[in-house]
Amino acid sequence: MEHTVTTLNRPDQDFDIKLRPSRFADFTGQEKIKERLELFVQAAKARNDVLDHALLSGPPGLGKTTLAYIIAESMGANIKCTSGPVIDKPGDLAGLLTSLERGDVLFIDEIHRMQKSVEEYLYSAMEDFVIDIVIDQGPNARSG
Known part of the structure; x- marks a missing residue:
């Protein structure tokens, strides 16, 4: 599977990716987490559906x-990676989310460093699959 990778924070990431395991069986450690993630992936595949949201902390x-990356590989999905601190405003998040295709994996590294105001938009996007952003100010303001 060829992955689409957005490297907004690390230009050397392509080299790192080649060194990483690409299957759960090749990943050392975190046995309980691996078992659960494998189960989630198997369940999604059995339903012919995409994987539900997951937060790795x-x-x-x-x-x-x-x-x-292993989740994306296991699901036959593309992965897009970014870093929390580079998503400065809701519009940045909207651009990122609208570039995703069904089943894509979005990995936000350092998500705990994302702006709180942007996090609120991420929550609604994850829960309701909708992002509502106010464009412009005052009487020209509109929802988009």
């Missing part, structure tokens, strides 16, 4: 990014 070095 923890200290650096535990394999969150690698697991995101």
